[in-house]
Amino acid sequence: RWNGRKQNYSAVLGGRRTKEGMINDGLTVYFGSKQTHLFFRFYEKDYERASQEMTSVEAIREMYGLRNRYEISMRKEISTDFIKRYIEQDFDLADEGVKIINDNLTFYDKEGNLDSEWYDMMGRMDAYHFTVRPEAPDLNRKYTWFERGGPVSTYLLLKKAEELTGESRLEEIFNEAELTERQEKFLKEFRMIRGANV
Template sequence: MEHELTAMMDYVRVSFKTHDVDLILEKVVHLKKAYMQELESGFYGYIGTFQLDQIKVYYSKPGDSRGILVEMSGKGCRQFETFLKARNKTWFDFFQDCLNLNGKFSRVDIAIDDRKTYFTVPHLLEKVQNGEAISRFRKSDFNGSVSIKDGSNGGTTLYFGSKKSETYLCFYEKNYEQAEKYDIPIEDMDDWNRYELRMKNERAQKAILSLMKTNQFLDIAMQVVNNYIRFADKEEEKPRSKWETSQFWQDFIGDFGRLSLLMNPEEEFYEKTKRWLNNSCAPSMKMVVEADQVLGTNQLSDMVTNAEMTKKQEKMLDVWLGEVKDMVYI
């Protein structure tokens, strides 16, 4: 049976005051350099990158205080879990490896999937518009879509906080997003909400330190949610701070005690590149194949035989053909 309330790491960014890339690759991400692409460019002021698809390690020039930065997007987190699994490790082990080398977390995102759906996101929006959201945030934003054909709801997203602030919450209807992505009728999708907790800088660092003290993942989620938002039922004769918490919110928070950190490893790497090949190159290759069949030529095979792979493509091939266990430092 699928868990009704689960959490996943959805984004990680952590920096180190060192220029020893080999140390970070071996002791933090535990990935062998032989399987990683090196790019002579980076983001955030870094001059170069070692990457394995969406797992990225940026490095700076000697003397630059930026040191080294490890960054994983949501996709990168799923890919990294493949390597954690191969080493029989968890996210807690990764966090400890980072702290052992004085890593400083500058962004940590947690995604909570709610398949029980304690509430609908449109209902939360109504509560906000009715002044029944008690929050440390000054305002919230929202967006949604409506079908022109029949006026049906296309999904609602509700945001709390500023994207520039150290804490930012996002609540949205994941089933609508997935239905649109895979062109599935919404009626064929089960109820599914997602709540994203995004923490930056000092808030992110404190969250990881707190997490490692308790070794309980639910604590970090509860701290963020309880500290920043509460939905209540309006009572005209009382000040807002004294309003009773709505029952649906009590049920939701109450079940946080059963929240577990889910790992969902993905062994598919460079899917974006393969999709590009399929969508952009495959039709042209088919054209040449059909011409070869009619003309009795071997143009396509000659093209492939004479082609030279770039270093990037050679690394990609190594990953596609390699065994996961061979890519990691145990």
């Protein structure tokens, strides 16, 4: 069982058809969304190695032991800050990778305790937390969307139609309109930025 910052996951069991029959290419598990700043991929490396060396997975495990691999995908500020810190401090990339995973994913055993096998395998329990600088809300993009997206022309059409009909539905619509949750969040961030810059 797992919990943490990364709520989304997907699992893919790969395989292919050959002359000898179906071959299992192993399981790949993804945590997080590919659209976010941080994304994880865990896969069974021994299956990949067996395919490369044209031997069985059992033979690979006998030679090398059970070997799985994890990959961390970073984007935007997170990747830039991580590389800058690495250049300045020259830390162990594998250790930092484990700390990043530990900060985003917490694994539990069947009894609900921290999964000691998982943390023994990872080699550590401490975590590294990214601090991402929030992007300032871009009001110009909202204006551009409004200008290009059609709402302005629709408003003008209805306004001119109401001048002919004498109706006032537009005014009622504006009076009853509410911001969406996402728009409220944008406005809150915009207020904070404006307040900080005053």
